[in-house]
Amino acid sequence: MERPVPYRFGAPVYRPWFCDREAELDVLCSRMRAGIHLIVLSPRRYGKTSLLLQAADILERDGVHSAYANLLLATTEVELASIILQAVVRSVLGPVARRRHSLEDALRHLRITPKVSVGPDGAVSLGLDPAVVGTSWVDVITDAVALLERASVRRSAVLVFDEFQVVAGIGRRGVGGAFKALADAARRTSLVFSGSHLAIMEQLTKGSGAPLHGMGERVVLDVVPEDPMAGYLQRRARSAGKTLPKPVAREIYAQAGTVPNYVQQLAQAALEAADAADAATITPAHVAAGFDTVVERQSAVYAQQYEDLGGAPAQQRILRTLARTPTASVYAKGFLDAVHVANANAVTTALRVLDNRELVTRRGSTWHVADPFLRRWLTAQSPAI
Numbered sequence: 001m002e003r004p005v006p007y008r009f010g011a012p013v014y015r016p017w018f019c020d021r022e023a024e025l026d027v028l029c030s031r032m033r034a035g036i037h038l039i040v041l042s043p044r045r046y047g048k049t050s051l052l053l054q055a056a057d058i059l060e061r062d063g064v065h066s067a068y069a070n071l072l073l074a075t076t077e078v079e080l081a082s083i084i085l086q087a088v089v090r091s092v093l094g095p096v097a098r099r100r101h102s103l104e105d106a107l108r109h110l111r112i113t114p115k116v117s118v119g120p121d122g123a124v125s126l127g128l129d130p131a132v133v134g135t136s137w138v139d140v141i142t143d144a145v146a147l148l149e150r151a152s153v154r155r156s157a158v159l160v161f162d163e164f165q166v167v168a169g170i171g172r173r174g175v176g177g178a179f180k181a182l183a184d185a186a187r188r189t190s191l192v193f194s195g196s197h198l199a200i201m202e203q204l205t206k207g208s209g210a211p212l213h214g215m216g217e218r219v220v221l222d223v224v225p226e227d228p229m230a231g232y233l234q235r236r237a238r239s240a241g242k243t244l245p246k247p248v249a250r251e252i253y254a255q256a257g258t259v260p261n262y263v264q265q266l267a268q269a270a271l272e273a274a275d276a277a278d279a280a281t282i283t284p285a286h287v288a289a290g291f292d293t294v295v296e297r298q299s300a301v302y303a304q305q306y307e308d309l310g311g312a313p314a315q316q317r318i319l320r321t322l323a324r325t326p327t328a329s330v331y332a333k334g335f336l337d338a339v340h341v342a343n344a345n346a347v348t349t350a351l352r353v354l355d356n357r358e359l360v361t362r363r364g365s366t367w368h369v370a371d372p373f374l375r376r377w378l379t380a381q382s383p384a385i
């Protein structure tokens with residue numbers, strides 16, 4: 001049998017690539033079981049989706065229905081509604097091989113009937129006709145929650161909205177308010193609002209006037225701490241027949257900016273460098289070589305991202321400056337001088353754009369370039385500036 005790859009990155013992970021998060025899973029599962037709404041936030045690549053899927057898995061084993069809707073691709077209210085309805089119907093039906101309900105049963109109580117197609121593998125796809133739905137898209141998602149609740153007799157259910165920040169860009173002024181009504185109407189369903197654009201998620205969920213203010217418990221996800229993550233790296237290296245000494249695992253963790261996705265990516269690259277050298281033990285030299293390889297492989301993408309800021313040289317300068325020195329003092333005179341901008345307002349505007357593009361992120365009060373490999377690429381391009 002082929003051995004599974006030691007490390008995984010770029011997509012949600014499950015065990016054995018999912019480590020730690022015991023405390024977060026406890027909180028999430030207990031709130032979900034109690035039908036309490038949750039707001040889950042973190043910068044990109046910290047592991048929100050993996051965590052939510054893991055929690056859903058645990059609850060599913062206890063018979064709690066959970067539906068997972070990824071809103072990322074939705075651009076209109078009707079698309080939003082059909083993604084949510086499809087997620088709920090799929091969850092209520094259960095796996096193709098062990099259907100819990102018939103499709104007719106599931107669709108019977110819906111006020112707006114979707115177009116249904118069934119793939120060769122039995123997977124159900126639903127579409128909604130915008131002309132038919134009109135302004136009734138809220139009825140569609142309300143009916144979806146009702147369907148989930150009917151299917152979960154005497155239990156609570158879970159409905160996850162991943163990439164929830166998308167709703168802020170739909171319609172003329174965002175459609176967050178519709179979810180407030182949904183949250184009020186959901187009696188036995190824990191609605192989970194998860195998203196990564198922190199500034200947008202905060203506008204939706206925090207402070208008076210925010211549509212989802214006070215709607216549920218906020219869970220701000222941090223990185224996986226060093227100890228469990230380093231232990232995980234060592235175990236996975238062993239599974240691939242390599243030794244990863246603890247100090248080297250810690251170095252991978254630090255160099256990857258402690259973000260789970262990048263930690264796994266760097267670990268994989270270091271392991272491949274050790275493999276190429278026929279070495280049984282992964283050394284700091286392999287980590288350095290692995291780091292270079294990742295930067296090199298992605299340099300075209302980084303060049304494009306940098307070029308895309310071309311109309312706004314202040315943004316480019318701020319990005320370069322933060323790559324060299326992460327800083328909390330973005331309004332101090334020294335920083336304004338370094339990035340050649342006239343005033344604090346210009347910095348605020350530029351940082352907002354960089355933040356929305358998820359090129360920079362704030363940890364505590366310090367602004368960083370979000371991707372450690374991009375950070376290296378930027379400093380390598382501009383040593384003298």
Ligand SMILES: Nc1ncnc2c1ncn2[C@@H]1O[C@H](COP(=O)(O)OP(=O)(O)OP(=O)(O)O)[C@@H](O)[C@H]1O
Pocket residue numbers: 008009010011012013017018019020021042043044045046047048049050051196224260261262264265
């Ligand atoms: N618990 C974990 N243990 C180990 N690695 C993890 C864990 N959670 C996430 N990762 C790493 O982070 C990567 C991204 O995870 P995931 O897609 O869940 O993050 P996310 O926060 O949902 O990202 P995005 O905001 O881009 O949707 C995974 O491929 C994996 O490498």
Ligand SMILES: [Mg+2]
Pocket residue numbers: 048049050162
């Ligand atoms: Mg995600």
